[in-house]
Amino acid sequence: MSDSIEALSSSFRDPSGFLFRYRGVLYRQVNRSYREDFSHFMDSGLCSSLVDAGLLVAHEEVDLPPAEALECFKILRPEPLPFISYPFEWSFSQLQDAALTTLAIQKRSLEHGMSLKDGTAYNIQFRKGKPLFIDTLSFERYSEGRPWTAYRQFCQHFLAPLALASYSDIRLSQLLRIHLDGVPLDLASRLLPLQTRFRFSLLTHLHLHAKAQTHFAGKPARQVRRSVSRRALQGLIENLESCVAALRWNPPRQEWASYYEDTNYTSEAFRHKQQLVGEYLDRINPEPDVVWDLGANTGLFSRLAASRGMTTIAFDQDPACVERNYRACRQEGDTHILPLWVDLTNPSPNLGWHGRERMSLLERGSPDAVLALALIHHLAMANNLPLSRLAGFFGELCRSLIIEFVPKTDSQVQRLLASREDIFPGYTQEAFEQAFSRFFEIREVSKIRQTERTLYRMERKPL
Amino acid sequence: MSERDAANALDPGDPRRSPLRPRPTWWALLTLYWLLFPPPTYAYIDPGTGSYILQVVIAGLLGVLVSLRIYWARIKTFLKEYSPFGKRDPAEHE
Numbered sequence: 001m002s003d004s005i006e007a008l009s010s011s012f013r014d015p016s017g018f019l020f021r022y023r024g025v026l027y028r029q030v031n032r033s034y035r036e037d038f039s040h041f042m043d044s045g046l047c048s049s050l051v052d053a054g055l056l057v058a059h060e061e062v063d064l065p066p067a068e069a070l071e072c073f074k075i076l077r078p079e080p081l082p083f084i085s086y087p088f089e090w091s092f093s094q095l096q097d098a099a100l101t102t103l104a105i106q107k108r109s110l111e112h113g114m115s116l117k118d119g120t121a122y123n124i125q126f127r128k129g130k131p132l133f134i135d136t137l138s139f140e141r142y143s144e145g146r147p148w149t150a151y152r153q154f155c156q157h158f159l160a161p162l163a164l165a166s167y168s169d170i171r172l173s174q175l176l177r178i179h180l181d182g183v184p185l186d187l188a189s190r191l192l193p194l195q196t197r198f199r200f201s202l203l204t205h206l207h208l209h210a211k212a213q214t215h216f217a218g219k220p221a222r223q224v225r226r227s228v229s230r231r232a233l234q235g236l237i238e239n240l241e242s243c244v245a246a247l248r249w250n251p252p253r254q255e256w257a258s259y260y261e262d263t264n265y266t267s268e269a270f271r272h273k274q275q276l277v278g279e280y281l282d283r284i285n286p287e288p289d290v291v292w293d294l295g296a297n298t299g300l301f302s303r304l305a306a307s308r309g310m311t312t313i314a315f316d317q318d319p320a321c322v323e324r325n326y327r328a329c330r331q332e333g334d335t336h337i338l339p340l341w342v343d344l345t346n347p348s349p350n351l352g353w354h355g356r357e358r359m360s361l362l363e364r365g366s367p368d369a370v371l372a373l374a375l376i377h378h379l380a381m382a383n384n385l386p387l388s389r390l391a392g393f394f395g396e397l398c399r400s401l402i403i404e405f406v407p408k409t410d411s412q413v414q415r416l417l418a419s420r421e422d423i424f425p426g427y428t429q430e431a432f433e434q435a436f437s438r439f440f441e442i443r444e445v446s447k448i449r450q451t452e453r454t455l456y457r458m459e460r461k462p463l
Numbered sequence: 464m465s466e467r468d469a470a471n472a473l474d475p476g477d478p479r480r481s482p483l484r485p486r487p488t489w490w491a492l493l494t495l496y497w498l499l500f501p502p503p504t505y506a507y508i509d510p511g512t513g514s515y516i517l518q519v520v521i522a523g524l525l526g527v528l529v530s531l532r533i534y535w536a537r538i539k540t541f542l543k544e545y546s547p548f549g550k551r552d553p554a555e556h557e
Contacts, residue, residue, distance in 0.1 A: 147515060147522065148522075151514055204517070208517060211513075213512075216516060228518065228519055231529050232523050232527075234529055236518065236521060236522040
């Protein structure tokens with residue numbers, strides 16, 4: 001493990017401090033310039049109040065050689081998080097909950113004489129199924145009259161993508177992947193339908209806000225001298241809160257989200273598959289800590305891993321599935337599943353400055369075990385991926401693999417092939433086993449009752 | 464003795480009596496000016512001029528609404544307390 005101090009490539013914007021890794025552990029340096037704000041943050045009781053409410057990541061002060069000695073005021077060790085996800089990977093309700101958490105924190109900060117100085121969605125992560133604010137240095141002392149510095153950022157990172165998803169199309173929230181500082185308001189304003197101009201909060205925070213930005217762009221800054229009273233600020237935060245809470249997106253009942261309802265599985269086949277996956281998970285040795293369920297749909301099989309206490313990330317390319325999964329987890333109080341909206345054929349890339357500000361999906365974690373159930377026929381047929389490439393991908397990704405092979409005779413595959421030429425003569429069970437045997441040892445094979453499908457448990461061969 | 468006289472009455476050798484020392488009225492004017500036109504504030508995230516100005520206007524409006532809500536709540540409480548019709552009978556709780 002490296003003894004050197006590595007500053008995180010994403011942590012450079014805020015002069016108050018930065019994150020670094022030392023001997024594999026994540027630390028945060030607080031700079032001298034932030035000393036007074038930080039002291040107020042701790043002494044006013046804001047920090048403990050937010051941590052106790054489960055809104056802010058806990059930290060402890062540690063004695064460690066500073067990363068940048070001249071600047072260093074304190075070194076903190078934040079509580080580690082199991083996985084870092086990004087706003088463009090969240091479902092509608094995840095982004096909405098993250099927005100409401102940010103506003104709840106801002107309200108509480110004002111009560112303690114502080115204010116959030118930035119409103120980026122990247123300051124929120126999901127832990128134990130709930131949004132959590134992770135930037136301990138985002139708080140500044142509030143002085144009466146000062147407007148909310150993070151207002152623009154909040155509108156761009158949360159309100160614009162939520163309104164677009166709600167009123168235009170859920171896929172527009174993917175604009176966050178292109179625009180790392182949130183959806184430009186003039187773009188959001190142009191894409192939103194006319195009806196949003198008749199809602200006071202959307203008219204003001206998005207449409208007029210966009211107009212104001214365009215109008216004042218390039219005008220001298222000395223014009224900006226008006227103040228915002230505390231009560232006005234309170235009114236603004238409360239209005240944003242009710243505006244965000246009122247936005248709705250109901251996942252359409254189509255395609256994947258209702259996959260289980262119209263599939264050709266009998267209930268007996270389904271039960272058997274669940275039983276097999278459960279048994280396979282139990283027999284993985286050593287027991288996996290982190291499981292990725294790829295093509296998780298609404299997370300029925302992810303729950304098998306989660307119920308065993310494994311941190312489970314449930315990826316799906318259909319936002320409706322991810323939304324339903326998240327809502328179900330929230331309702332059931334499931335603390336082990338994190339549903340994420342990711343298309344495996346185009347996973348989140350490296351983004352931002354130097355291509356290192358936001359990490360690609362595969363750089364952010366490595367699962368101990370992967371569930372790939374009813375997945376590879378879609379990758380092979382709909383995305384023309386050869387079996388050898390699929391095997392190579394899984395071989396790189398994980399140590400243990402539970403994977404389902406769906407043959408061409410299966411009605412789901414027939415449906416995939418119905419409207420196209422069958423250019424997959426190599427897609428056979430023998431070829432599948434051969435391709436995966438290059439990287440894995442096949443430990444268990446079971447036919448799923450009343451289907452033509454086969455479930456495998458594999459362990460990666462030593463490299 | 465007015466404040467001004469008091470200031471003049473100081474010993475000319477007193478270091479507090481400097482020709483540059485602003486008089487209390489000046490302080491009041493300066494404070495008023497500062498309240499009306501606070502100095503521009505800077506943050507490491509640029510709040511954007513347009514966003515800043517829009518926020519001032521919208522927040523001002525919403526602030527008035529918050530005030531109205533608070534006063535309306537007070538009026539309602541007042542009416543409940545003192546109106547013979549609005550007053551609740553303690554027996555209702557039984």
